[in-house]
Amino acid sequence: MDQQTDRDASLREVMSSYPTGVTIVAAREGEGEPFGLTVNSFTSLSLDPPLVLLCIGHSSASHDRLIASKAFSVSLLAGDQGAIADRFATDPSEGRFHELDWAAGLLGAPLIGGAMAWLECSRHEVLAGGDHSILIGRVEHSVVTGRNALVYQRGRLSSLGG
Numbered sequence: 001m002d003q004q005t006d007r008d009a010s011l012r013e014v015m016s017s018y019p020t021g022v023t024i025v026a027a028r029e030g031e032g033e034p035f036g037l038t039v040n041s042f043t044s045l046s047l048d049p050p051l052v053l054l055c056i057g058h059s060s061a062s063h064d065r066l067i068a069s070k071a072f073s074v075s076l077l078a079g080d081q082g083a084i085a086d087r088f089a090t091d092p093s094e095g096r097f098h099e100l101d102w103a104a105g106l107l108g109a110p111l112i113g114g115a116m117a118w119l120e121c122s123r124h125e126v127l128a129g130g131d132h133s134i135l136i137g138r139v140e141h142s143v144v145t146g147r148n149a150l151v152y153q154r155g156r157l158s159s160l161g162g
């Protein structure tokens with residue numbers, strides 16, 4: 001332990017120093033406008049069955065619609081997609097898909113062009129988790145590319161691997 005630099009910190013501060021990938025979690029009701037938000041609480045949960053989880057804050061405008069969606073997508077952003085991560089983390093929620101390269105996946109949820117990988121999930125379960133809901137999805141389709149990942153640490157976005 002380094003007595004020079006160690007200090008107490010909030011959970012928020014500790015977690016912000018922990019690097020994560022960055023995703024856009026999105027859904028669409030029928031032929032309506034797609035909606036989604038930037039999410040870094042995404043992780044794999046189970047391989048058999050194939051499950052992933054992510055956490056959505058109660059204060060998020062997308063919360064109710066997202067946890068009610070039968071299907072949702074996870075676009076795992078590529079290193080050059082920092083502007084998309086910013087756009088989907090900034091108000092207003094409406095119009096985030098405007099003039100964006102996206103296409104409906106096999107389950108109807110929007111997949112963002114240029115991402116490093118995509119998952120399409122059916123809703124498996126929603127659990128309570130303090131001021132967030134834990135959304136568990138069953139992976140129905142998955143695609144990966146060779147692109148580098150976008151990484152978030154200490155409030156900054158950067159590309160992993162250059």
Ligand SMILES: Cc1cc2nc3c(=O)[nH]c(=O)nc-3n(C[C@H](O)[C@H](O)[C@H](O)COP(=O)(O)O)c2cc1C
Binds near residue numbers: 038039054059089
């Ligand atoms: C890198 C990054 C990661 C984020 N991860 C999450 C997350 O895991 N869950 C969440 O609810 N909000 C997360 N947010 C915040 C939401 O993206 C942000 O509050 C967004 O405006 C919510 O959109 P909405 O109000 O349209 O739902 C994250 C923001 C950033 C910049």
